[in-house]
Amino acid sequence: MISRIHRLRENRDFRRVFQRGQSFATSRLVLYSFPNRLSHYRVGFSVSKKMGNAVVRNRLKRVLRACFYQLEKDLSSVSADFVIICRKPAVDAEFDVLLSDLRKMLNKAKIML
């Protein structure tokens, strides 16, 4: 789990990342990233209502937050905003699968080696 300062919260932050950021994707997830001027990273999750009911959507966001906790060490010096969008196959995916997807996309974005 990640604490509150690492969460993206404002609607205008989300729009900035969507409009000006780079995007990377797998079959389950989409990553948008845009550098910020803070000394840490921030991340926000977007899960559509089409994914399922509130239990399914909340659980998906919790699992993704736990993934980012695993990646904490590698991201400690990164200052950028991320938005993760879930696609439909992400609902049934295991923790390890989502974690490796995130690793792949962050590598592609050359934020993490």
Place this chain on the structure above:
RNA sequence: GAAGUAAGCUGGGCAAUCGCCGAUGCAGUGCCGAAAGGCCGCAUGGGAGGAAAGUCCGAGCUCCAUAGGGCAGGGUGCCGGAUAACGUCCGGCGGGAGCGAUCCUAGGGAUAGUGCCACAGAAAUGUAGACCGCCGAUGGCUCUCUUAAGGGUACAGGCAAGGUUGCAACGGUGCGGUAAGAGCGCACCAGCAGCUUGGAGACAAGCUGGCUAGGUAAACCCCACCUGGAGCAAGACCGCAUAGGAGUGCAAAUGUGGCUGCCCGUCACGCACUCGGGUAGGUUGCUUGAGCUGGCUGGCAACAGUCGGCCUAGAUAGAUGAUUGCUGCUCCACACGUGCGAGGCAUUUCUUUGAUUGUUUUGCACUUGACGAGAGUGCCGUUUGUAGCACCGGAGUACAGAACUCGGCUUACAGGCUUGCUUCUUGC
């Protein structure tokens, strides 16, 4: 034992490591900030539901409006009670379904008025109507020689019994009556009105009366009762990120800047003080409440009273997650290995018990023969430890996430448990 019916409970458990949210305590006289406040460390003990869901009702709370009352609109609708309130709950009454336990029921008014009742049918609400019909007593015509008497005809006319249609045909059945008929008369039944008795009442029972009044109000409507509007993004407080209003005083008045290098033209513009409004954001509202729980008392019950104990989430891009171990329950398998191990499965067969079905006005009689019990038959198998059971193995473990707070309703839900009652069967 089987089938059913009603009510209630449960909603996997025990741990480990790393995290999230808020609470309490301690500490650095730490850091950020004008302030309100926020951030960082350690410890302790907390952290989703029976529906948290849908948002269909009702309330608290807050703001706005409001002398009081009425209209419109909306809602409710057997009676009594419970409740803060309700369209909820409890107990009754009437109606309907079921052998029964039990279940369902928007259930006021159709003589206040209006509308509608397709098709069919003669006729669909008007004391209406005559298609097939019945009669033709009375009057007409006519036959028997004539009168009387009788017959014929179906012209006038009478009738609403039978048929037909339809969800529904102007009370039903029977007897009398009549030309044929008719509540025309009578008896019983249904329904209506009045009275008496019982009941708190809905209503029930009885008596009397005149013989009769279609359905639909989840059609308009009438009657009785209820109802101001919005919602925690309500509202309160802080508020010099930034933007920006009003007033007063001073300054400037051919000034400065832009279009534009110049002219013309045009647009914009200073400083100080005071005042309120208020955006982003923050704090609060925010969890002690019609609260939970155990007894006692009253009540058929819903529920109320009283005594004791308890404090039990508070997020805001929205806190419960990740990785594991052991285990519960259900289903499938049982190849291999280990243990226990003599029957297991199927059945259009028979016997018994006889629920029940059919024939019949009823009974006798005949017929059908559920569930259970016993026997038989078929397959597999009885020491080469096979069939089966257990370990082992595999799969599954629902519906669903607090968002101001309560009381209900509705809807979703794997599996399991408990209790009451009903019907049938068997044994004692």
Place this chain on the structure above:
RNA sequence: CGGGAUGUGGCGCAGCCUGGUAGCGCGCUACCUUGGGGAGGUAGAGGUCCCGGGUUCAAAUCCCGGCAUUCCGA
């Protein structure tokens, strides 16, 4: 949190207010026409009226409760 709208053949819609027959266009099938196709003509098939209850003699239509899609306001 509050307020609406829609659901009818394969597709797009009418009918609902005022209850009794489910209809229109495109598409589909067969036949005619043509040397063949298109166009045209004739005939035909195809419907749990979103789902479950109720009112009524009778419900796509009226009432109640769900489901799905969609729009608006704060």
